[in-house]
Amino acid sequence: MSDFIAEADGKLLHSHGLDRFDALWALPLEAVDEPNTGRGGWSRVFRLDLDGQGFYLKRQANYLTRTLRRPLGEPTFAREFRNIDHYRKLAIPALQAVYYGQRQVDGELRAMLMTRALDGWTDLDGLLAQWAILTAAQHRAIVRACGELARTLHDAGQVHGCFYPKHIFLRASGDRYLAQLIDLEKTRPLLFGQRDRVRDLEPLLRRAGAWGAGDVRGFLAAYLNVPGDSAQVDAWVARLGRRRSHKETR
Known part of the structure; x- marks a missing residue:
């Protein structure tokens, strides 16, 4: 799966040098929760604010779900991203994806999902x-x-x-x-x-x-x-x- 960047947010991410997986992964951020562990890995959520706009960036490594279609497993964020995109195509009001990407790095399957924060909701x-x-x-x-x-x-x-x-x-x-x-x-x-x-x-x-x-x-x-x-x-x-x-x- 190639990286996804929402058209409406591409320029904003690019202006901050954050339209690349490694840059988003390395960005120092404050976590908003304790890490979820299990499934052989970990998953955590961070808050990110850019030019007055709020986002949530979720990172995970080796945090996989297994299905009949994907018996070897895939990042749980991959399924979540597909569902967000599916809801968008069906015009069901739901949270909006800004970025999704995954990489194999040093023996880890890493994934990130970034969504718009529901500030004001x-x-x-x-x-x-x-x-x-x-x-x-x-x-x-x-x-x-x-x-x-x-x-x-x-x-x-x-x-x-x-x-x-x-x-x-x-x-x-x-x-x-x-x-x-x-x-x-x-x-x-x-x-x-x-x-x-x-x-x-x-x-x-x-x-x-x-x-x-x-x-x-x-x-x-x-x-x-x-x-x-x-x-x-x-x-x-x-x-x-x-x-x-x-x-x-x-």
Whole structure:
């Protein structure tokens, strides 16, 4: 795989001498997390700011995932990058890749993935923690944005696989909210119709403890693009309730 550099960011990286793998790898940066170890290697995330724009640069070495297609393994970032690019082509709102590259160096398979920082966006977890002090209008706008995001995702034939509040980022825009997804490592095609849809949505509703029954109905109304008092929403509330009960009694 050749290096990827987003057209919109190529000049910026070039102006800082960072449009080459070795330069990005050697750049001194402060990590924002503890290293993930295992899989025979390590992986870590760093913050990078260039001319007032924020980015996250992820580096890893010998941190591989193995599949039937790639039994010898590949960097986990390779799969994540492909999924980011796939979402872009399908017009599913999600984080944006700026750079991807990998190299074999001194017996290590190194990989880097750089994405735009979501500065100005807040994850749904953070908004749920403030739910009691947000207005009813904000509640409706947030719930609707999440439902529309889920509809866009599933209508494009994709299952996120980790559709949790911490992976949904939102930003106020006038009287509405925009929403997008992060953490695309487990995404896959939607193959089993309603079953896949229910399994993708139920974890979100189980974790969104601040949402009341009205919020859940509002989310499903936006997801189904129907009125909140429709029989379709009733049916989905029941389906998701059965799924939740099954999960909690396992």
